[in-house]
Amino acid sequence: MNKSRIGWLKERLHPNFLHYAVFLKWMLFACLIGLLVGGVGTLFHYSIGWATQLRTAQPWVLWLLPAAGIAIVLLYKVCGMDEDRGTNLVLLAVRANEKISVRMAPLVFVATVLTHLCGGSSGREGAALQIGGSIASKIGRLLHFDEKDERIMTMCGMSAAFAALFGTPLSAAVFSMEVVSVGVMYYSAIVPCILSAVIGFAVAGFFQVEPERYHLAGIPQLDLLPLLQVILLGVLCAVLSILFCKIMKGAGGLYRKLLPNKLLRIAAGGALVIGLTYLAGTFDYNGAGMDVIDDALFGQAKPEAFAMKLLFTAVTLGAGFKGGEIVPTFFVGATFGNTMGRLIGLNPSFGAGIGLIALFCGVTNCPLTSLIMSIELFGRDGMLFFAIVCAVSYMLSGYHGLYSEQKIVYSKLKPEFIDKKSG
Numbered sequence: 001m002n003k004s005r006i007g008w009l010k011e012r013l014h015p016n017f018l019h020y021a022v023f024l025k026w027m028l029f030a031c032l033i034g035l036l037v038g039g040v041g042t043l044f045h046y047s048i049g050w051a052t053q054l055r056t057a058q059p060w061v062l063w064l065l066p067a068a069g070i071a072i073v074l075l076y077k078v079c080g081m082d083e084d085r086g087t088n089l090v091l092l093a094v095r096a097n098e099k100i101s102v103r104m105a106p107l108v109f110v111a112t113v114l115t116h117l118c119g120g121s122s123g124r125e126g127a128a129l130q131i132g133g134s135i136a137s138k139i140g141r142l143l144h145f146d147e148k149d150e151r152i153m154t155m156c157g158m159s160a161a162f163a164a165l166f167g168t169p170l171s172a173a174v175f176s177m178e179v180v181s182v183g184v185m186y187y188s189a190i191v192p193c194i195l196s197a198v199i200g201f202a203v204a205g206f207f208q209v210e211p212e213r214y215h216l217a218g219i220p221q222l223d224l225l226p227l228l229q230v231i232l233l234g235v236l237c238a239v240l241s242i243l244f245c246k247i248m249k250g251a252g253g254l255y256r257k258l259l260p261n262k263l264l265r266i267a268a269g270g271a272l273v274i275g276l277t278y279l280a281g282t283f284d285y286n287g288a289g290m291d292v293i294d295d296a297l298f299g300q301a302k303p304e305a306f307a308m309k310l311l312f313t314a315v316t317l318g319a320g321f322k323g324g325e326i327v328p329t330f331f332v333g334a335t336f337g338n339t340m341g342r343l344i345g346l347n348p349s350f351g352a353g354i355g356l357i358a359l360f361c362g363v364t365n366c367p368l369t370s371l372i373m374s375i376e377l378f379g380r381d382g383m384l385f386f387a388i389v390c391a392v393s394y395m396l397s398g399y400h401g402l403y404s405e406q407k408i409v410y411s412k413l414k415p416e417f418i419d420k421k422s423g
Contacts, residue, residue, distance in 0.1 A: 029153065037196070038163070041131070041163075066267040066269075068114045095180050102134050102138035119283070135157050136155075155176040159176045169201040178366045179369070218350045233337060266320040276311065276312060296335045313325065329360050333357070336355045361393040367394040402422075
């Protein structure tokens with residue numbers, strides 16, 4: 001075969017070979033991230049579980065919350081991260097290649113465990129996104145990846161950590177691609193994100209981490225009345241999602257205005273949580289509150305539970321404690337859906353499931369993730385109702401969101417480019 005013929009073949013085959021080479025590269029590194037971050041996520045899961053069990057067995061540790069807060073602030077200061085931006089920094093790393101220090105991972109790990117141990121109201125998945133994103137980003141830099149590949153590595157870490165912790169690998173992968181820039185999906189990351197999420201999920205399963213799965217009672221047949229009831233509940237959850245985001249952001253601003261000193265601020269926040277706990281007469285609103293979410297999805301919830309959890313979470317996270325807002329969103333959504341579903345004629349168990357997904361969708365602006373999560377958590381029954389409520393909540397929640405660095409790229413009302421940050 002002459003040289004011109006060989007050159008012609010190379011020219012024609014090169015694009016395919018490039019695709020295969022990139023595919024094999026991401027197969028390798030996605031497995032690496034899935035194994036490593038999945039292992040760390042599993043350890044984080046058991047650490048949070050241990051902290052929750054100890055706090056439940058020894059309620060007096062709640063009195064240590066102000067001291068734990070002071071320790072968290074000092075720990076971040078000593079490590080040179082006293083201006084920590086949390087999950088917002090991870091979003092910036094994906095969109096603009098902002099550098100994440102690997103110190104974020106151990107710091108948010110320890111700080112979140114301390115918050116849960118001493119009774120602060122916070123979540124886990126927000127911390128998991130920071131842990132996974134920072135570890136994967138550091139590995140990308142060590143391997144001298146270019147900035148575009150480093151962004152994909154960060155998304156892989158987010159996917160693997162979320163999947164290991166909550167047991168929803170498909171939701172974890174899609175969330176990492178959807179949450180950064182609403183209206184634009186990072187499809188170039190689809191293979192590595194899905195694979196790293198599945199590997200992270202498998203690692204957690206190997207160490208006997210049980211995924212979250214629920215059976216909802218009273219799922220209705222698709223008919224006009226239940227359809228209208230679900231739409232109404234979606235409208236109410238969209239309004240609640242706006243309120244949730246405004247309160248979470250407003251709490252932090254109010255704390256900073258009244259108490260500029262971080263040590264005083266977090267100590268005061270801890271003291272407020274202690275006072276609120278004893279005023280409420282229950283420990284239901286401390287920690288993540290997964291048992292209350294379980295009860296709501298099985299049909300039992302106190303009418304005031306959603307408002308109390310929102311208050312506890314705003315007081316905790318606004319003061320500077322760590323963890324995240326996603327599990328509190330699940331708590332507020334499930335208990336609100338249970339209560340309101342009962343009032344408008346839906347089965348309270350089904351209403352809780354609808355509320356959980358609708359509120360999550362409203363505060364994250366991630367309708368595709370929310371729909372997939374509903375299937376992973378609750379199965380395919382009622383999928384059409386969940387699709388409708390995700391659409392309603394997404395549209396009516398406006399341009400509000402949990403993450404100030406999330407960008408809304410396309411309008412929710414018209415097919416036009418707007419490119420604004422969530423408010």
